[in-house]
Amino acid sequence: MNHLLSIEDLDRHAIERICDRAASFAEAQERDIKKVPALRGRTVLNLFYEASTRTRSSFELAAKRLSADVVSFVASGSSVEKGESLKDTVLTLSAHRPDAIVIRCPWAGAPALLPRWTDAAIVNAGDGKHEHPTQALLDVYTLRRRLGSLSGANIWIVGDVLHSRVARSNILAFRAMGAKVTLAGPPTLMPRDVQEAFGVEVRTTLDDLREADVVYALRMQHERMQEAYVPSLREYASVYQIDGRRLGPRQLLMHPGPVNRGVELSGDVVDSPQSLILEQVAAGVVVRMAVLYEVLASARTGEPAPEPQTA
Amino acid sequence: MSAPGIDPLVRAPVAAADMLIRDARVLDPRAGHDARHDVLVRGGEIAQIGEAGGIEAPAGAEIVEARGRNLFPAFVDPHVHLRTPGQEYKEDLETGTRAAAAGGFCCVVAMPNTDPVVDSASVLRSLRDAAARDARVPVGFMPAITKGLGGLELTEMAELRAGGALGFTDDGRPVVSAGMLRRALQYQRLCGGVLALHEEDPALSAGGAMHEGRVSALLGVAGIPSISESSMVARDAEIAGYEDGRVHMQHLSCVASVDAVAAAKAAGWKVTAEASPHHLCLTEEAVRGLDTRMKMNPPLRTETDRQALIDGLRSGIIDCVATDHAPHARDEKEVPFEQAPMGTTGLETSFAVLHTELVLPGVLDLATLVERMTSGAALLDLPTPRILPGEPANLCLVDPAAEWVVGEDGYESRSENCSFAGRTLRGRVLLTIAAGAVAYRERGFAVSAAPEPEGAGA
Numbered sequence: 160m161n162h163l164l165s166i167e168d169l170d171r172h173a174i175e176r177i178c179d180r181a182a183s184f185a186e187a188q189e190r191d192i193k194k195v196p197a198l199r200g201r202t203v204l205n206l207f208y209e210a211s212t213r214t215r216s217s218f219e220l221a222a223k224r225l226s227a228d229v230v231s232f233v234a235s236g237s238s239v240e241k242g243e244s245l246k247d248t249v250l251t252l253s254a255h256r257p258d259a260i261v262i263r264c265p266w267a268g269a270p271a272l273l274p275r276w277t278d279a280a281i282v283n284a285g286d287g288k289h290e291h292p293t294q295a296l297l298d299v300y301t302l303r304r305r306l307g308s309l310s311g312a313n314i315w316i317v318g319d320v321l322h323s324r325v326a327r328s329n330i331l332a333f334r335a336m337g338a339k340v341t342l343a344g345p346p347t348l349m350p351r352d353v354q355e356a357f358g359v360e361v362r363t364t365l366d367d368l369r370e371a372d373v374v375y376a377l378r379m380q381h382e383r384m385q386e387a388y389v390p391s392l393r394e395y396a397s398v399y400q401i402d403g404r405r406l407g408p409r410q411l412l413m414h415p416g417p418v419n420r421g422v423e424l425s426g427d428v429v430d431s432p433q434s435l436i437l438e439q440v441a442a443g444v445v446v447r448m449a450v451l452y453e454v455l456a457s458a459r460t461g462e463p464a465p466e467p468q469t470a
Numbered sequence: 471m472s473a474p475g476i477d478p479l480v481r482a483p484v485a486a487a488d489m490l491i492r493d494a495r496v497l498d499p500r501a502g503h504d505a506r507h508d509v510l511v512r513g514g515e516i517a518q519i520g521e522a523g524g525i526e527a528p529a530g531a532e533i534v535e536a537r538g539r540n541l542f543p544a545f546v547d548p549h550v551h552l553r554t555p556g557q558e559y560k561e562d563l564e565t566g567t568r569a570a571a572a573g574g575f576c577c578v579v580a581m582p583n584t585d586p587v588v589d590s591a592s593v594l595r596s597l598r599d600a601a602a603r604d605a606r607v608p609v610g611f612m613p614a615i616t617k618g619l620g621g622l623e624l625t626e627m628a629e630l631r632a633g634g635a636l637g638f639t640d641d642g643r644p645v646v647s648a649g650m651l652r653r654a655l656q657y658q659r660l661c662g663g664v665l666a667l668h669e670e671d672p673a674l675s676a677g678g679a680m681h682e683g684r685v686s687a688l689l690g691v692a693g694i695p696s697i698s699e700s701s702m703v704a705r706d707a708e709i710a711g712y713e714d715g716r717v718h719m720q721h722l723s724c725v726a727s728v729d730a731v732a733a734a735k736a737a738g739w740k741v742t743a744e745a746s747p748h749h750l751c752l753t754e755e756a757v758r759g760l761d762t763r764m765k766m767n768p769p770l771r772t773e774t775d776r777q778a779l780i781d782g783l784r785s786g787i788i789d790c791v792a793t794d795h796a797p798h799a800r801d802e803k804e805v806p807f808e809q810a811p812m813g814t815t816g817l818e819t820s821f822a823v824l825h826t827e828l829v830l831p832g833v834l835d836l837a838t839l840v841e842r843m844t845s846g847a848a849l850l851d852l853p854t855p856r857i858l859p860g861e862p863a864n865l866c867l868v869d870p871a872a873e874w875v876v877g878e879d880g881y882e883s884r885s886e887n888c889s890f891a892g893r894t895l896r897g898r899v900l901l902t903i904a905a906g907a908v909a910y911r912e913r914g915f916a917v918s919a920a921p922e923p924e925g926a927g928a
Contacts, residue, residue: 246804266806267691268760287808288690327690350687351695357688 318377486514514906544576556585655715797885
């Protein structure tokens, strides 16, 4: 794997390989010295066009734990605001010879343009409303640890699917792993033709939520009220909030964070033992380690990456 | 107001052609030709159409051996963007009309969404002056319906019309207000000239970058629903019917728009319509890779929509093909999809694309294609190119078997944002004669001159 641009590029086997490698890195994380020398001397450049403390620090930590050098370039306040194009920014940063560029940006498909302008391996850390592949991988990793396998699992993704890159990557990843995916949310926030596009079911209420083995709630952005997608947060919460009443005792709960308590999730379910939310965050580092290792250790050879020395 | 007193078409001065085109398959459905003939052009006019091999080349005339080639009336494109004035880095009158000639066109009509907008007689005059220096084929201009394309105030349509305006359009933008369109149609009774309409309801399309449907759901790119076009086509057809005005619906892209035009025609309203080669040959599937060359407005839609456009073109509900040739600089298109400007070039590929994708598979017959590629003229009150004795020579010679790869040898256009780049097409324009003058010869396409008769003076 030379780049990680989209979950669409990965089959079940590739997803499992990354999760297995993440699991081997997770063992190292239990030790006092968490750093492994796998990417010593390599440079990882974080190029972030959107504020994202969580994803960025997760990638930084992942690169550091692999002993890579990390530079973060946050676009706000930089040359980008002075009108520099993506191409020129990438050409400029590429002159520093990074081995990998991790990019987060508000434009669908932009990470796929970067290989035109740089030899670095590209990792998509979220592109517009298109995809967020490392989030999907860490979610699969988290669920595999809990369920063993996703085959046949019934996963409901609830909320604003229209504006969610997490939803798109997760639908693809969950289905690649053999799960059945159902989308639920306000009809105003459901993309047209989404059933046909992804082979999923769509519901407008949570009446049948009990069918789900896993409930994956999406973040509800406040801007959506101003844009009249829903009349009020209060009404949204009354119809779509996952709370103790709607969540069954054997169902697992996930959320990509940051959580709006009292909107898409009630406080009690966030804190319940069914919630995997903190496990997802912890998985973020080891899965991103596995992704960086995958693209950097195999980028030049075209072969699957060799097993890293974690000892 | 009667027809404008000046010729609405302008081009640079040229020498009239003297040429014998020998043994071509002459195909002009309006003139009733579909057979092998010799065609003699003298002084820029079609002088004689005779039996293949039956016409002697007059002294000094070029001889074009055209066996196995097709000779059509040259094409007319009622909808192109020549980017002049103000955006000459994308295209100018010379490069744009060179691209037109290379595509077999003898006449193109330029849209007014330039910088400044063509919304006053003085801008129109300077543009016509520039065309009289630079244009390789005759160019007509359609100034704006509203000042600055702002949708709020009518341009001085009567003065513009007297200054050579072919008609009026706010292309690139809709006339959002039904009331404003109605005023323009009322005013049309004074000044004449068709109103060409870019139909789009921004309340439905704003923020969209591609067709709203299966592919936009997959990609997470905001969609432009087909109803944003079709609802406006229906609305404006009805307003035109009420005011007994003439409107031309630009670049139809979806089933419901074709249906609305069909209904308008059935009601007897003066509504005409065009479709572009890209909407006739590509669908939203082409946008899967977020290639910015596939980003245009209206967007590429579904296979069902495409089939409706083909059916409409075949039946005549869609009157003509128009390329909506929309050049953009490489830097402008080399950006993420959502940031890229809308538009694809089309002049150099339109015939070959439609020939390859529709005629060769048997979806559309060649005579119908030739008819639809020339019928834009009549919609704008321009003379239709015909292969008849006494007519000005507007001819295009095509090798129907020649294969070529789009973009492999570059483009005549200044820009290269062609949605068909890299495709192998069949059918190549070899020679274009526009209004009596040779406007294009394919490189390497040989002609020979008839020998001067012995004893003729120098």
